[in-house]
Amino acid sequence: MKNILVPVDFSNTSAAALSFGTYLAKIMDLDLKAVHVFDANFSFAQVVSTGALLAEKERLTEKLNDFTQAHALPVLATFQGNLETLPTILTEVFEGSPPKMIRRLSERVETELVVMGGMGAGKSDNPPWLFGGVAREIGLRGGCPVILLPPGYSSPSVNRVAIAFGDAEDIKKTSLTTRRIIKALRPEVRFVHVSQNTQSFERENEEYFLSLALEPGFPSNTFSYDSLPPGPVAHSLLNYARDEKIGLLVLNHRKHSLWEDLFLKNHVKPLLRHSEVPLLIVPVTDQN
Template sequence: MKKIIVPIDFSDCSRNALKNAIMVAERMNMELILLHSFMLPVATTDGTPLIVGSMIDDLQKASESSMTDFIKKTPELDRVKYSTEITAGLLLSALTDVLEKHDVAYVIMGTHGASGLKKVFMGSNAYTVIKNVECPVIALPEDADITKMKKIAMSGDYKHSPAAHSIEPVIALTKAFFAHLSVIHIDQDKDLEHDEIEIAKSLEKYLKKVNHSFHFKRDYDVEDGLLAFSKEENIDLLVMISRHHSFIDRIARGSETKRLVMDIPMPLMIMPE
């Protein structure tokens, strides 16, 4: 059975991510892994790092106790199979270890205090995870809800022909929620070139079993056009592939003039290429 990893820090934000993940697991017949990582206490003696073993044991026990309480307060977990992983160290390292041991379909995680895309990527764990793991990551701004999603938008790059495996995660998600998938291409040019039309046709063969449509929007700023489309169409989940990291980087550095656009509450899914 495929797994979904949900990073847990015992906050309301991670509880919301977990509730969304429960619905995804239920719809897709997957098992959840609740992952918590804690930082190691480090003291210095003559400049030499020293980790106190008893402190690690105490933190491990405290984390296990917090996880037990967290689970008790999330009765929705009774609807799915789940397991827990608690480990010392950085979240990225913990995620990498779990990914190596399990067949993971998605990572679903919350983003603290994030009401829009720009805030999601400003020094957050989500940004670090998205940039470094070879697994689809769904990043959910605080209070986001994809449990009833009906509209998914995928950024269509008509300059590269996609491999079937690279878009399978979004196709599976679209089917599971009986949603509509909008493939949106933003370009400065007025019309698509012949090669771009052919690549769009190659996408069509992968999408025959899902309700979908293709959209072309002219905009001199790709990210502005993509986010504007998502807002106009009331998109529940925006999907991008990893080659668009430059888009994410620009959001993280975004200027004041783009604040209104960047602050739309938008769940985001990044898929590895």
């Protein structure tokens, strides 16, 4: 069965990710898999035996099981009377490089969605590159959609979703993911666009957006549309999300395109670093 993957570093934000991931797993009819990846090169000051690695893995497995139960079970308890539809909760500990290992897990066919802490949300006793590196790697190069939670996030519910887009065509390529999440969360839905091109392009882009809204499979049948004035995309979206009290900001990014590096540098990376609201990042390719 498809699952939601929650990478855990035992920080407060990964506790929030477990709660939110459990909530989503229940309402989206998915299983939940909590994972912890430890790097033996960081965990030990010197080369250790296979037995020591196995002992460390057993210790972390017990810690992960306890942590997962502490933060997932209270969420499941709120669904009393629906015990037959509760998600299966799995845990697993891996040894290796956290960014690489979690990216591989995100590429597995059974992984529907990743929910994790964003950049700057990791445990303070980890080196600064460790969990921030995972968030950046999965957010920009993961194999499936990912929700990144900012530091201090605690609420497992979302009342208002904003779907940001540049070219209206990309809405079609992310509709399957966004529609399923919107159907589960039932939030107020907004589409937001930061003007960047000529007036003729912007007019055609808006007309195309409105035509897409009439087609079956559009992310939401009810929505509002906000067109923001020209300006730095990341800065405009960050201010918009804060001022409009957005509970989840949806972004797409193109993978393996000629414009990927420029797009990631100018738009997605600043949002990953500075967003005060959860981000849903949906990878887009020409094959979507």
